[in-house]
Amino acid sequence: MRHMWSSINVEKEPVKVLVTGAAGQIGYALMPLIARGVMLGPNQPVTIHMLDIEQAAEALHGVKMELIDGTFPLLRGVVATTDVVEACSDVNIAIMLAGIPRTEGMERKDVMSRNVSIYKAQASALEQHAADDCKVLVVANPANTNALILKEFAPSIPEKNITCLTRLDHNRALGQIAEKLKVQVNDVKNIIIWGNHSSTQYPDVNHATVTTSSDERSSGERSVRHLIADDKWLNTEFITTIQQRGAAIIKARKLSSALSAASAACDHMRDWVLGTPEGTWVSMGVCSDGSYGIEPGLIYSFPVTCQNGEWSIVQGLKIDEFSRVKMDATASELLEEKSLAYSCLG
Ligand SMILES: NC(=O)C1=CN([C@@H]2O[C@H](COP(=O)(O)OP(=O)(O)OC[C@H]3O[C@@H](n4cnc5c(N)ncnc54)[C@H](O)[C@@H]3O)[C@@H](O)[C@H]2O)C=CC1
Numbered sequence: 001m002r003h004m005w006s007s008i009n010v011e012k013e014p015v016k017v018l019v020t021g022a023a024g025q026i027g028y029a030l031m032p033l034i035a036r037g038v039m040l041g042p043n044q045p046v047t048i049h050m051l052d053i054e055q056a057a058e059a060l061h062g063v064k065m066e067l068i069d070g071t072f073p074l075l076r077g078v079v080a081t082t083d084v085v086e087a088c089s090d091v092n093i094a095i096m097l098a099g100i101p102r103t104e105g106m107e108r109k110d111v112m113s114r115n116v117s118i119y120k121a122q123a124s125a126l127e128q129h130a131a132d133d134c135k136v137l138v139v140a141n142p143a144n145t146n147a148l149i150l151k152e153f154a155p156s157i158p159e160k161n162i163t164c165l166t167r168l169d170h171n172r173a174l175g176q177i178a179e180k181l182k183v184q185v186n187d188v189k190n191i192i193i194w195g196n197h198s199s200t201q202y203p204d205v206n207h208a209t210v211t212t213s214s215d216e217r218s219s220g221e222r223s224v225r226h227l228i229a230d231d232k233w234l235n236t237e238f239i240t241t242i243q244q245r246g247a248a249i250i251k252a253r254k255l256s257s258a259l260s261a262a263s264a265a266c267d268h269m270r271d272w273v274l275g276t277p278e279g280t281w282v283s284m285g286v287c288s289d290g291s292y293g294i295e296p297g298l299i300y301s302f303p304v305t306c307q308n309g310e311w312s313i314v315q316g317l318k319i320d321e322f323s324r325v326k327m328d329a330t331a332s333e334l335l336e337e338k339s340l341a342y343s344c345l346g
């Protein structure tokens, strides 16, 4: 199998991108971003494979018509199908949105029984029909556990190629810090989301910095905790705001977040494929190798850097007692979700 990422042709071969659940609301926000090169870069042609279920086939066809009408120069083809084999064939990237979203008053794991079986079924289709180096991003909730099930039922897909989305939580945390400090969001970096994409996740600012404008005496990066100078806010309200942001959006919109989720999915894939900027890390749900004492094999959100199409967990960060307790609590929830998932699968 050819390796798409090392291509140096001026006219690159199109990358095949699968989007499952493509007729849904995240799909509708995501597709134009992919077609415009926001996900894979402004010089990378793409072919989009859209998968949905029979009941959504007509809506899916409507999205295909809109993509054609969008006259996107990088878009070299659109497949709209309800056939999982056709959808998965030779894809280099798989963005998994398929599933039902939660509604007001539910936790994300409450959609487990409906969604986890999709990930078991689609694991084998991906394993058998996707390109060998296919990179998979699971977005549908419960995202970490769906990714875990996909990994366990597709044992020939390398573990390092299966990830889940916690970049939305990461971006939310950057946004809250930027608002609090009244700085550009671009100037804030190295926040960490540890653990589950759920209300037990731990948004950690202990290593986060803000790039301050230089003056005669100071320039460079300053600690977020130091600049905010309000540990009480950082250790309580900030954390719960990020943990509950998805629920707050459902309450306000009566629908779960879509434009920010689509944007975060692009950020996740772009950084994975094209690399993270020097000195910057991002949060990704990846298979634990035991780093920071997290049970190996769990899909857990860690700080990562990416280079040459591979992510690596940032090592050696100092973890204080407050963080340790929160990191372990979200790991425990993931272990519970894993056994719940297996009981749902029978
Ligand atoms: N990880 C994250 O940060 C976020 C995750 N989500 C989750 O993403 C998922 C998608 O959200 P929305 O687009 O708002 O939902 P939606 O309901 O608008 O779209 C989901 C689509 O999946 C399709 N679908 C269902 N079963 C399928 C199957 N077996 N094969 C193919 N397609 C199938 C449905 O027909 C529908 O078109 C939800 O589970 C939601 O909770 C949402 C926001 C953020």
Ligand SMILES: O=C([O-])CC(=O)C(=O)O
Pocket (backbone or CB within 6 Å): 101, 102, 108, 141, 168, 245, 246, 247, 249, 250, 256, 257
């Ligand atoms: O909260 C939800 O159910 C949707 C989601 O995952 C998010 O917005 O983070």
